Amino acid sequence: MARLEEKPSxxxxxxxxxxxxxPGGLQASYSLSRLGVxxxxxxxxxxxxxxxxxxxxxxxxxxxxxxxxPCPVDSREYEWYxxxxxxxxxxxxxxxxxxxxxxxxxxxxxxxxxxxLAAFAERTALQxxxxxxxQATRREDDGRLVLTTTDGDxxxxxxxxxxxxxxxxxxxxxxxxxxxxYAEASRDREAYRGKRVFIVGKRNSAFELADGLExxxxxxxxxxxxxxxxxxxxxxxxxxxxxxxxxGGGTVVLDAAIERIEHRGDEFHIVAEGTTRPGRIELATDExxxxxxxxxxxxxxxxxxxxxxGQGRIPAxxxxxxxxxxxxxxxxxxxxxxxxxxxxxxxxxxxxxxxGFRYNARVMARHLxxxxxxxxAPRDLVKRKELVSFLLQELTSAPxxxxxxxxxxxxxWGNGETEILPLADWLDRxxxxxxxxxxxxxxxGEIYPAVYTASAGAVSEHLLDPQPLHDFRGAEYQRRxxxxx
Amino acid sequence: xxxxxxxxxxxxxxxxLRGLALFSDLGQAELEQIADPxxxxxxxxxxxxxxxxxxxxxxxxILEGEATVRINGEELARLHxxxxxxxxxxxxxxxxxxxxxxxxxxxxxxxxxxxLERFLLGHPRVMFEVLKTEARRLHExxxxxx
Numbered sequence: 113m114a115r116l117e118e119k120p121s122x123x124x125x126x127x128x129x130x131x132x133x134x135p136g137g138l139q140a141s142y143s144l145s146r147l148g149v150x151x152x153x154x155x156x157x158x159x160x161x162x163x164x165x166x167x168x169x170x171x172x173x174x175x176x177x178x179x180x181x182p183c184p185v186d187s188r189e190y191e192w193y194x195x196x197x198x199x200x201x202x203x204x205x206x207x208x209x210x211x212x213x214x215x216x217x218x219x220x221x222x223x224x225x226x227x228x229l230a231a232f233a234e235r236t237a238l239q240x241x242x243x244x245x246x247q248a249t250r251r252e253d254d255g256r257l258v259l260t261t262t263d264g265d266x267x268x269x270x271x272x273x274x275x276x277x278x279x280x281x282x283x284x285x286x287x288x289x290x291x292x293x294y295a296e297a298s299r300d301r302e303a304y305r306g307k308r309v310f311i312v313g314k315r316n317s318a319f320e321l322a323d324g325l326e327x328x329x330x331x332x333x334x335x336x337x338x339x340x341x342x343x344x345x346x347x348x349x350x351x352x353x354x355x356x357x358x359x360g361g362g363t364v365v366l367d368a369a370i371e372r373i374e375h376r377g378d379e380f381h382i383v384a385e386g387t388t389r390p391g392r393i394e395l396a397t398d399e400x401x402x403x404x405x406x407x408x409x410x411x412x413x414x415x416x417x418x419x420x421x422g423q424g425r426i427p428a429x430x431x432x433x434x435x436x437x438x439x440x441x442x443x444x445x446x447x448x449x450x451x452x453x454x455x456x457x458x459x460x461x462x463x464x465x466x467x468g469f470r471y472n473a474r475v476m477a478r479h480l481x482x483x484x485x486x487x488x489a490p491r492d493l494v495k496r497k498e499l500v501s502f503l504l505q506e507l508t509s510a511p512x513x514x515x516x517x518x519x520x521x522x523x524x525w526g527n528g529e530t531e532i533l534p535l536a537d538w539l540d541r542x543x544x545x546x547x548x549x550x551x552x553x554x555x556x557g558e559i560y561p562a563v564y565t566a567s568a569g570a571v572s573e574h575l576l577d578p579q580p581l582h583d584f585r586g587a588e589y590q591r592r593x594x595x596x597x
Numbered sequence: 598x599x600x601x602x603x604x605x606x607x608x609x610x611x612x613x614l615r616g617l618a619l620f621s622d623l624g625q626a627e628l629e630q631i632a633d634p635x636x637x638x639x640x641x642x643x644x645x646x647x648x649x650x651x652x653x654x655x656x657x658x659i660l661e662g663e664a665t666v667r668i669n670g671e672e673l674a675r676l677h678x679x680x681x682x683x684x685x686x687x688x689x690x691x692x693x694x695x696x697x698x699x700x701x702x703x704x705x706x707x708x709x710x711x712x713l714e715r716f717l718l719g720h721p722r723v724m725f726e727v728l729k730t731e732a733r734r735l736h737e738x739x740x741x742x743x
Contacts, residue, residue: 283608337630369626385626388719405634419702422634423608436641452638456653458709460635518653540645554653555711573651 120239121152123264127485129154131246131259132274134162135229136445139198139470140272141238143477146201147489152266153238154259156245160233161226162445163278167317169297170324172219174316174349175467177209183509185210191511195467196220198232199474208232219349248412257416257440270440270484272476273413277446277464281407281425287373288312291380291400297321304328304399310382312370313403314340321403322353322363333395335366337387368393373400408447416441426450431537432479433472440484448472453519453536457555461519471512471520475532491529499524500593503549507561507584513551521548521564539564539571547597561589563596610637613660614706617679619730622722631706631720638707640664640699647683647697654693655709656683662703668695675700684727687713 130141133155141153157165175195183189186203197209209228213220220228233240241263248260252267259266280293294317298304301324309329311318314336322332332353340354356363367388374381380400384393407425410418418435419428427435427443429450435441443450449463451472462468481487494502506513506522512532513522521535525546538548548564552575560578564571574596576589610632614620620628638657640646646664647654658681666674666682673695676682686693687710708716717724 337626338633367630369629385624387626387630390626419639421637421639421704423610423637425634428639430641454651454653455655455707455709456651458655458711459653539648539651552653575652 119241119244119263121154121241121244123261123266124152125267126150126152127268128152128270128272128480129257129259129266129268130272130274130444131155132162132276132445133157133160133233133240133242134164134274134276134445135198135466136276136448136469136473137162137240137272137274138229138233138238139473140274140444140477141240142198142200142232142236143474144272144481145236145238147477147481147487149477149481149485149487152268153240154244154246154261154263154266155240155242158242159230160238160240161229162274163276164222164225164229166222166295167278168222168320169294169299170301171320171350172217172221173225174219175465176218177207177213177220178218179210179213179215188511189509191467192509192514195465195515196225196228198229198466199470200232200236202236205232205236208235246411249416251416255440268440270442270480272442272444272480273410273447274444274473275409275447277406277408277426277449279407279409281405281423282402283312283404285312285370285373287375287380288402288404290375291373291402294318294321294401294403295406297401301325301328306330307398308396309333310335310380310395310397310400311403312336312373312400313405314338314365315403315405316350317405318403319350319353321401323350326352326356326363329399331362331364331397333364333366333397335368335370335382335384335393337367337369339367339388340365366393408443413441421450431534433476438483442476442480444473444476445469448476451534451536453516453534454539456518456552459517459553461517462515463519467515468519471516471532475520475534478531489531491531493528494524494530495528499547499597500590501585502530503547503563504561504585504589504593507549507551508582510551513549517559518550518552518562521550523548535564542569563593565596608632610634610660610706613704617658617660619658619679619681619723619726621726623720627720631716631723633706636706636708638705640703640705642699642701642703644699644703645696646699646703646705647686647693647695649694649696650692652692653710654683654686655707656681656687656713657697657705657707660704660706662699662701664697664699664703666695666697681727681730684713684731686710 128151130153177196178193181193185207197207212224212228245262250258280295308331311334353363357365368384368386371383379396421428427450433448448469478489512520523533524530550562552562553559558578561576563574611628664676665672
C-alpha cells in the first residue's frame with residue numbers, strides 16, 4: 113500500500129481523468145495542465161510512448177522531423193517541420209524530437225520516437241500513474257463518471273480516453289484465426305528467410321511488413337479488395353515493394369476479396385476473387401500475416417452511449433471529440449479521427465497521426481475546460497486594422513491550419529478575440545458576425561486559402577487562389593481579403 | 598499513422614450494402630471492394646450532412662436512419678435507407694443547391710466527389726441503378742411541372 117501512495121494521481125475524485133500515456137494522452141494531459149485543470153493521468157503501461165513502444169515492427173515512422181528549417185526551432189512555425197514532437201507553450205520544450213534525430217534519416221525510428229515522448233513527459237513534468245489499468249466505466253446519478261481501475265475507483269466530471277487504435281483487428285475471413293496478426297508477426301526477420309509470405313491488407317502496416325521482409329522473403333504477395341491508394345495509404349517510405357510490383361519484380365500486389373485461408377500441412381492455400389479484375393485466384397504460401405488493421409479498445413463504453421464507425425473500430429465523435437455533446441466522454445490521440453470534419457473533396461484530416469491529433473488534443477482541452485469546468489481559456493486579441501495581415505500570416509504559416517486542412521480553422525470573433533476551432537463546428541453553430549479561415553486542398557492537389565464570413569446568421573464561403581510558394585501575404589491577397597471582409 | 602485496414606469480408610458495412618437497390622446486382626467481392634471503412638460516416642440527429650453553397654462535398658448513400666432535404670429550413674423531401682444524395686453537385690462540380698440534415702441518427706457511405714467518376718465506371722451496375730433513379734426523379738419533376 114505504501115508503494116501505491118508514492119505514485120501520482122491515486123484513486124479518488126478529480127475534475128478530469130486522462131486514460132493513456134501515448135502521444136494523445138500526454139498531449140491532453142499537458143494541455144489540461146497548462147490551463148490549470150487538475151486531473152489524474154493513468155496508464156496501463158509502465159512507461160510513456162503508447163503504440164510507439166511496439167510499432168512499427170520493422171521500419172521507421174512515416175513522419176518527419178527536419179533539423180534545418182527557415183524558422184527558429186523554438187517557434188510555433190517550426191511545428192510544421194516537426195511532425196513528431198508534442199506541443200508545448202514553453203519555447204524550450206518545443207521540438208523535443210530534435211534531440212533524438214541523427215542526420216541519417218529525416219524520419220525517426222520507433223525507438224527514437226519512444227525516447228522522444230518519454231523526454232517530453234519528463235521535461236514538462238507530466239504526472240502519470242503508470243501500471244494502473246482502466247477496467248470498467250459507469251455513470252452515477254449526479255452525472256459523474258466512475259472509472260474502475262486496478263488501483264481503485266476514479267470519479268470525474270469528464271474523462272479523456274487516449275486509448276490508441278492499437279488492439280489487433282482481423283476481418284472475419286474463414287481460416288484467418290490460424291495466422292498471426294501484424295502485431296504478432298515475428299520481430300526476428302530471420303523467421304521469414306527464403307519463405308513465401310502472403311500479407312492480407314494493402315495499407316501502411318501491410319506495406320511496412322512487406323518493406324521490412326523484402327531482404328528475407330523469397331516472394332511476397334499483398335492482397336485486399338481495393339486498389340492501393342499510393343499517396344494517401346502507403347506513403348513514399350514503404351514504397352519499395354509497390355515499385356517492385358510495378359516493375360515486374362518478385363512482389364505481387366493483388367486487388368482481391370479473400371474467400372478463405374486453408375492450412376494444409378506446412379503450407380497455406382489462399383482462395384480469392386479478383387475485384388478490379390474479376391477472376392478466381394488460388395495460390396500456396398508458407399506464411400500468412402493479417403495486416404488487417406486495428407481497433408480502439410473501448411471496453412464497456414458502448415453501454416454509456418459511445419457509437420462507432422469504420423467497421424465498429426473507431427468511436428463516432430462530435431466535432432470537439434466528445435462521444436455526444438455534454439457526455440463528458442472525450443477522446444484524444446488516433447481515435448480522434450472519429451470526428452471526420454468536412455472531408456472536403458475527399459481530403460481526410462491528419463487526425464490518425466501525431467502531427468494532426470496533437471492539435472485536436474489542445475483544442476479539446478480548452479473546450480472541455482470551458483464547457484465542463486467553467487474555466488475560461490485565454491484568447492489572443494487581434495486589432496481591427498491588423499486583421500487582414502494577421503489572417504494572411506496564419507494562412508501562410510499556422511501549423512494547425514496546414515496539418516489539419518479544412519478541419520481546424522483560425523477564428524476571429526467580432527470583439528477581436530481569436531482561437532483555433534474545428535471548422536465543422538463553427539460552420540453549423542449559431543454565431544455572431546465573425547470570420548474563420550482554413551487551408552484547403554482540392555481534387556487536383558491545389559492548396560489554397562478558404563475564408564468563411566458569418567453575417568446576420570448566414571455563412572459564406574470564399575476561396576482564394578493557390579500560390580506557387582504557398583505564401584498568401586502578397587498585395588493581391590491583401591486586397592482580395594479586405595474586399596471579402 | 599495507423600489507418601483502418603482495407604479488408605472487409607463479411608463485416609457490417611457489407612451487410613448494410615447488401616439488400617439496397619443500388620447494389621442489388623453485386624456479388625460478395627464487389628461489395629467488399631465498395632465497403633471502404635474510411636467511407637462510413639455517422640451523423641447525429643439535426644447535424645448537417647450536405648451544406649448549401651459550400652464546395653467539395655461527396656455522394657452519400659443512407660445505410661440507416663432518415664434525413665431531410667431543406668432550403669432555408671423548409672423541408673422539401675425526406676430520405677430513407679437506400680436513398681442517395683449529393684450526386685448532382687458531385688457530378689457537375691457545383692455547390693449543393695440545398696442542405697441535407699440528419700433527422701435521426703444517420704449512418705451513410707460517402708463516396709468522395711473526386712472518386713465518383715472512378716467509382717461509377719468501376720461499378721457499371723451501380724451506375725445503371727443511379728441512372729434509373731435520376732430518370733425517375735426527372736420524370737417526377739416533369740410530371741409535377743406539367
